[in-house]
Amino acid sequence: MYFFPFYIPAPGTYLCSSKLLIMTIGIIGAGSMGSGIAQVAATAGHRVVLYDAAAEAVAKALAGMEKTLGQLETKGKLPAGGAAAILSRIEPAQELSGLQAAECVIEAIVENLEIKKSLFRALEPLVSPHCILATNTSSLSVTALAAVCERPERCIGLHFFNPAPIMRLVELAPALQTSEAVMEQAETLMRQWGKTPVRVKDTPGFIVNRVARPFYGEALRILDEGMAGITAIDRAMTELAGFRMGPFALMDLIGHDVNYTVTETVFQSFFYDPRYRPSFTQKRLVEAGRLGRKSGRGFYIYKDGAAEPDSRYETATPYTEELGRQIVRRIVVMLINEAADALFWGIASREDIDLAMTLGVNYPKGLLRWADEWGAAECVQILDGLYDEYREDRYRCSPLLRRVGDGK
16 A cells, blocks of 8 residues: 555555655564564554564563553653554554555564575565565675565665664665665665664675674683683773773673674675684573573673673783773774775775764774774784784785775
């Protein structure tokens, strides 16, 4: 169903307008991300149909939204009756066929390419030929997902960040087959939802989950080497570098099952590039079911509202400001190198790379701006020092960073 009274699109065409697109949005997956996206769409005025293979997940999601929206209304952040109005626009679907009236469907299910492919195969015959099929994948190939569809030009990646109602960034990742009309409509829709969309190439991890890998990976490497323990590393990155959370506290918050899976996916998708190699230390946490806050234990132990570091991840080396500076230089220069390489390979524009890292993961500043402040030559010198010490491709300098450092 279309809500533009004087225009019915021909088969294979898609609507694009600067006016509010009053359309039915389908959401598949009622976990934290799916329910968050549903709340965003309903708040923007859309009718939303929410489906999950587990019916109890939808009921739980609706109860969670009712509580959250009620709190917002109590605090005056929603008008009187606003919470009820938003919730009234969200309808649970008992079957996948309940999404047949949707004009845009966003899937937010488990991060597994084969499962997502199966979903799109089952979904496409049920919806209108004009319905946009979007994936919230954070690291998988949108092109591979689109390839299973009869109309692959309608598929696109819309990667939201958690919690979706709060985080402004959305990475727009077109498949190789995605039409420009669909890209424009998706971008317009995201802006109407109050989001800040950035265009990215369909490459593993897009901007944020690729560029952010060293924040976790290099911190884990420093820990595994015994250079510093988790509290020292977290302290250095928060107190000296200005990050809101240290890497180990953040991994615990994200969940090691999620964080490790993204790292492993990016590593495999980049043909086992050592820059993205996962850590056995984190893998063992996943195998032990110590997933972080959600399980009560990860790098920290969570009890009675407090977090205490697990002593096995500490070292006898006392924290000093000099040690903190060494930690910051090593982790931040690896982040800068990754951002420079993303720019070198045309993953996104300079502006969008810095915007993505500040809006998507709350970095204190854009990494390319950070490179300017430190000086590209200084960054190259640090990276070359690490490469000379370890002789690993993990520390190879981006050609663009070296070029700028050499003044070319």
